Amino acid sequence: MLIAFNKPYGVLCQFTDTDGRRTLAEFIRQKDVYAAGRLDHDSEGLLLLTDDGRLSHRVTDPRHKQAKTYLAQVEGEIDEAALRALRRGVVLNDGPTLPADAAFATEPEWLWPRDPPVRYRKSIPTSWLSLTLSEGRNRQVRRMTAAVGFPTLRLIRVRIGGYALDGLAPGESRIVPM
Incomplete structure (x- = not known):
């Protein structure tokens, strides 16, 4: 599975946070998916989430020059x-x-x-x-x-x-x- 998500400003690219900041859990209900790469807390836009480790690797590994x-x-x-x-x-x-x-x-x-x-x-x-x-x-x-x-x-x-x-x-x- 591959999910395209428009990450809002101020949201962390993770599902939990001990400091009470906004996370992906507020928006993504699908279980067992993880961000393929990151966007900083103060950046916005496209984030891909997947349950496929090989796909995540292809998206994030610099050798693939995505x-x-x-x-x-x-x-x-x-x-x-x-x-x-x-x-x-x-x-x-x-x-x-x-x-x-x-x-x-x-x-x-x-x-x-x-x-x-x-x-x-x-x-x-x-x-x-x-x-x-x-x-x-x-x-x-x-x-x-x-x-x-x-x-x-x-x-x-x-x-x-x-x-x-x-x-x-x-x-x-x-x-x-x-």
């Missing part, structure tokens, strides 16, 4: 120089990243409001970019955008390999064909 696409709202007006740097790969404290597919983006019309909203600062504009990675380090997109001078304010994963959000609202899930 492309993951994100939309990021960043502080400042992202420029071509920053996108070029992301396309070449940037050096992070744990070493250089692989090149990413980076492009200007606009805020999608289908995007839901975030709760709580992203902080608004009248004197500092924001912009959007699309970033596709084939590796999955901890908080990688956030660290990459910060490394090129544009800290991430909002991060939404929209695609993992051949699987996409495809209209799922935050907190919604659907079973998808494997």
Whole structure:
């Protein structure tokens, strides 16, 4: 079984939490499924859950280079120089990243409001970019955008390999064909 889930902001990618934070158990009723990969507490979007260990491995193991696409709202007006740097790969404290597919983006019309909203600062504009990675380090997109001078304010994963959000609202899930 494979479940596509639109993880809301502020939800942990686990089913239990001793600190009382929101978890997948609030949304996923199917038993014996586990997240294939992770999305940080402060990130949103596509999360795959499965009861198939081999499928989970194919999705998460870096050797399979499963492309993951994100939309990021960043502080400042992202420029071509920053996108070029992301396309070449940037050096992070744990070493250089692989090149990413980076492009200007606009805020999608289908995007839901975030709760709580992203902080608004009248004197500092924001912009959007699309970033596709084939590796999955901890908080990688956030660290990459910060490394090129544009800290991430909002991060939404929209695609993992051949699987996409495809209209799922935050907190919604659907079973998808494997």
